[in-house]
Structure formats: structure tokens, C-alpha cells
Amino acid sequence: MNALVSLVLVCTVGMASQYGPGVMQSVIHNRHAIRSLPEHLPGVAGYVAVVDCRHIGSVWWINGDRFLVADCAGDEQTRQWMRWNNVVVEVDYETAVRWKSVGAGKQVTICRLPAGIGRIGAE
16 A cells, blocks of 8 residues: 655745854764764755754755754853844854855755654654
């Protein structure tokens, strides 16, 4: 018997800021050490930080490319800053260089599966 499965993506438009050089690599190294990310990361165009820590390990589509959510806002002040400035993600520095948006930010369209679906290692 064949089953038809339909998933609805949640899409948002907002701004992407960026981490400094080497910062995301340090975050990924630390998250590997505490096992909040798998040792073998999926093939993605880059890495992002988001407001909500529950999304760590999820893969989101940003401007048509796949990105792994590798970090999140660490305190309420950062979350408020992101919301106030409509910063929906902070990308790794290499992505910002590729996008030619270092220091300027970039408008992005983010699409993701609903919460709880699409996490790396989810069963």
C-alpha cells in the first residue's frame, strides 16, 4: 500500500547577521564535545544560530540552500536584540563572505519543517 505524506514548510522573511571569523567553528567544536550535535554533520551550505535553542540540530532552507542550526541566542538580551532588529538567523562568517554581506546583513527567506520534525538524529 502506498501512502501520501504531505509536509508543510514554515517560511519567514527577515535579516541575517553574521558571526565573526572562526566563531561558528568554535561553537560546533564545543557542541560536539557536549554531544548536542552529531559527530558527522550533514552536507550543508553553512551554519546558523537562531533565537530558539530547541532548533539546534535542525536543517533549515535559507534562500534555497540547506543550513544546519548549530547555535542559539545565549541570553535574553541577545534574543531581544534579534527580535527587535528582525534578525532571524546569524550565519557563519564564511557564508556572509560568500553573500558579500559582512557587516551589512542580508534579507533572507527561511523555510523549515514545523518544530520537532527534521532534527539531525531524530527518530
